[in-house]
Amino acid sequence: MRRLPLMMMLFLLAGLVGAGQQSHVAAQGTAAGWDTAVRYEWGGAWHFELTGPPAGEGAAAALTVTILDQDATIYRSVALDGTQPVAVDVEILAHDMALRPFSVVTYSWEVSGENGTYIPSQTVVYEDNRFDWQREVYGGTAVIWAAKDETLGEITADITAASLIRIRQYLPIHDEPVLDVVVYPTMADLFTALRLTGEPIVDGHAHPDLQRVLVAAGSSRTAVQDLSRTLPHALVHHFLYQASPGQYDELPPWMVEGLATLLQEEPDFRYVAALETAVSEQTLIPLAELCQTFPSSEQQALLAHAQADSLMRYIQTTYGIQAIRNLITEYYDGATCEQGFERVLNQTTATLESAWRDTIIPQNPVKQLILNNLHWFLLLLGGFVYSALLILPPKQVVK
Structure with a gap:
């Protein structure tokens, strides 16, 4: 039951x-x-x-x-x-x-x-009695929303279901999960609720021990865009906790936030700008730091999320989804951040970071041209050498 x-x-x-x-x-x-x-x-x-x-x-x-x-x-x-x-x-x-x-x-x-x-x-x-709440249950998901839009509950349930399909590719969710999704009418209202109760101020907040997530969307006109970004992110936190509650706090922060960001259906364009600025100003946060903690300041936290997202996408592109699943398993089994990289990717933290940075840091144009066309440059160089050997007169042997 x-x-x-x-x-x-x-x-x-x-x-x-x-x-x-x-x-x-x-x-x-x-x-x-x-x-x-x-x-x-x-x-x-x-x-x-x-x-x-x-x-x-x-x-x-x-x-x-x-x-x-x-x-x-x-x-x-x-x-x-x-x-x-x-x-x-x-x-x-x-x-x-x-x-x-x-x-x-x-x-x-x-x-x-x-x-x-x-x-x-x-x-x-302890219901937030600043609002009139509507409630509807869809399968195992109870949607509680404060907007007057009658369709918002169904939209939220649909995005939840679509998110679960994607999350199941990475995390073990065997049965139909049951959870509460609380939708505040605005992000400001959500922030106020979290601030009054001493919770971290984030766009989407998970209470996995309560089987509950809190997000914001004002109407069906903006709900798809808003919830496609915040709801999958919060759900990843929820199911990472559910998979092994005792190990959740030990998971590397870059992995938790990287996976949550990767599975957002709607991209956060702030990450692109933050990453480009950090690259140009040479202020990227070392991966070893993101293995331990995330910054608390808003600007640095944004950059940390952007880097985690970019690194997770690099790992998926280079090594595949199975590598991400294996990393999660290693971390649940108690591996350190470095041990996970070594056992799954055969890389150290430093070599992985270097390879990832090479994909986001612009190269010298001439160097990049040579690297991109190295095969042809080697053939051309070989042709020059061969031609030179044919043109040069034979060496005279003095008896």
Whole structure:
């Protein structure tokens, strides 16, 4: 039986959070006479509310909050006046809960005292309530989008399916995967959501441990172009993680980003400009550095992506897709960056980088002319030598 992502199941079953600047979620099936509710502002504070009858002498209310995708639990306790009806409002900042967009949160209350009770866990999805979301499930993909365009969900599902066909050529995806694709209306909205929750600011963001990716597209008019670039990129990150979660953080950054960029259906022309500038200014980043980490500054990160993309294309053109698959296998098995190059390509980091650079750095025109026509130059030189031997008079032998 295939397992649906938790967020997909919650969306299908309940639609647990309404739209608006502040969300209010009432609990279901609480103990008799007791009521609980949750309200929050996106990026701000959460309020966990509890009301009920007097709990009696020595009463206290204990709140347990669990963020499922973080495997983290927060506890709060409030002393109660046992003679008065209970009315508790516990505030916890979203930042303190380390919430990511669309995280799943559960909470429960336990009230001590002679009239105490236990209120079972309730579940809330940390939905970005700045928008009205639409939801549709296509096969194993749940598309959640904020634009009013009704066709955007289908477009997103189609691009996801096309991307999977290409990714399967490089990565082992045996079954029909299940995942959530969240589509923000603009890139600025996506960036704001990621910034408020402390996530890296990128065009397409993967939460592979949650089976979820976040991208942006405003309407069907621009969605194909936008999503053909960002969605395949995010999906490669997702499936590289799914193939071996324990090894994902150990994979060489150039390989992860190079493959993700290679499989974008829509090219990023910024990479071409960044690479040309770096070549002309002799500021290319050494491959040994890209084996270890990617720069954090925007300009250098763009160049790093451009180089990784170019190197991956060089490897595919020179050695074939199977070589890329073998490299990925070696890295999953714990090989270092250099060991992968040596075992699969029979190259060191330095020799591979040198060969790749020769394909992107313009040669001296005269030298390039000779290299491109070396066969003919050798034939011509041989002809000159042969002609000279025929023309020269024979050497006189003195007796």
